Each structure stands twice: as C-alpha cells, then as structure tokens.
Amino acid sequence: xxxxxxxGNPVKVAAVESALGGRLGARVESVPVESxxxxxxxxxxxxxxxxxxxxxxxxxxxxxxxxxxxxxxGVAEVPGTGGLYLxxxxxxxxxxxxxxxxxxxxxxxxxxxxxxxDGEELGPVMDDVLGEDDVxxxxxxxxxxxxxxxxxxxxxxxxVAGALAPFxxxxxxxxxVE
Numbered sequence: 001x002x003x004x005x006x007x008g009n010p011v012k013v014a015a016v017e018s019a020l021g022g023r024l025g026a027r028v029e030s031v032p033v034e035s036x037x038x039x040x041x042x043x044x045x046x047x048x049x050x051x052x053x054x055x056x057x058x059x060x061x062x063x064x065x066x067x068x069x070x071x072x073x074g075v076a077e078v079p080g081t082g083g084l085y086l087x088x089x090x091x092x093x094x095x096x097x098x099x100x101x102x103x104x105x106x107x108x109x110x111x112x113x114x115x116x117x118d119g120e121e122l123g124p125v126m127d128d129v130l131g132e133d134d135v136x137x138x139x140x141x142x143x144x145x146x147x148x149x150x151x152x153x154x155x156x157x158x159x160v161a162g163a164l165a166p167f168x169x170x171x172x173x174x175x176x177v178e
Contacts (some may be wrong), residue, residue, distance in 0.1 A: 001026045004065035006054030008032035012071045013139055015156035021048055023168055024067075031065070033057035033074055040121040044087065047074030051091040052098060059095050067167065068093050073140075074114055078105065084113035086122065086141050090159035092167060101162020103155040104147050110118075 001024040005016045012157025013030050022025045034057065035041075035050035070091045078085050088103030108116065116127045123136040130144055138151025166172040 001066045002064055003028045003067045004031040004058035004060045006031055006033040006070045008135055011153050015153045016069050016160050021161035031058045031061055041072060041074030045075050047072050047087055048089045051089040051098045055091040055093045061092055070108040083107040088155055088159045090163040097166050098165040099166040101159045103159035106142055
C-alpha cells in the first residue's frame with residue numbers, strides 16, 4: 001500500500017512508519033502539503049482541521065497514494081485545568097473514510113504558554129527556551145517537557161495509531177458492532 005504523509009518533517013514520517021509497523025505492506029513517503037490553518041493552530045477544531053486538510057491534500061496530489069496521513073500539532077486551553085496544552089491530532093483517509101486520532105496532551109509551562117498566547121509559535125519558543133535549533137524535528141516539545149519519557153515521534157505515533165483504527169480493524173463497520 002502506498003501511504004503519503006502530508007509533511008516534510010522526518011519525525012512525522014517516522015511516526016507513521018512506526019505506527020504502521022509493517023501492516024498493510026505500507027510504503028511510506030513524505031508529501032509536503034499545506035495545512036490550510038494557522039502556523040500555530042489554536043484549539044482542537046483548528047488542529048483537527050489541519051490534520052484532515054493534510055490527509056486530503058496528499059490523496060489529491062495525484063501521486064496515487066492509497067492512504068493520505070495528516071499530522072498537526074497545536075495548542076489548546078483545556079477546560080477545568082487552567083492551562084494551555086500541547087495537543088497532537090492525526091487524520092488518515094482513503095478518500096472515503098476519515099480516521100482521526102489524538103496524541104497525549106502535555107501542559108505547557110506558564111512562561112511558554114504566555115508567549116504562545118501572545119502570538120508566538122511553539123517551535124521557535126521551545127528552540128529559544130532550550131537554546132537549540134529545530135527542536136520540532138528532534139525530540140519536540142513533548143520530549144523536552146517530559147525529559148525524554150516520551151518524545152515527539154512517540155506522541156505522534158499514538159495519534160496515528162488511533163487514526164488508523166478504521167483501516168486495520170473491522171470494528172468500524174456497522175455490521176460488526178450491531
């Protein structure tokens with residue numbers, strides 16, 4: 001199966017490869033496409049829309065991808081927590097079905113959250129805070145915030161695994177659950 005990942009980020013491609021774990025006989029390729037949302041998505045809806053847009057655009061690229069995968073990281077206020085969280089969503093489509101899955105939510109430290117609320121993007125803020133370049137293409141904010149307990153790839157793998165569910169089991173067909 002030919003699978004396209006709507007990103008040029010090698011961490012996102014690796015997350016899809018790992019989540020698939022050889023299932024579906026998948027050949028995974030990077031297909032950089034636009035998300036159609038803000039550079040720093042804010043809220044669940046915008047983050048989900050970015051993932052779905054990427055998945056659809058991969059399929060519409062005309063390169064014969066049987067599955068399009070979109071991954072989008074964003075930030076969202078979580079009611080009842082008093083905090084701003086790093087969120088991750090994945091979407092997978094075959095052109096008819098759209099699978100969606102979320103990764104873990106990690107509360108952002110208040111100094112980082114304040115900068116995001118003031119309009120900065122998480123990636124450059126984390127680069128600045130950590131004194132590194134391209135944190136998003138390495139351990140990501142997830143790795144930095146958990147001291148490596150979970151890194152960006154692992155967090156994205158969870159989202160992809162959830163989004164793949166309708167394509168790897170029969171539980172999502174009406175005849176199985178009725």
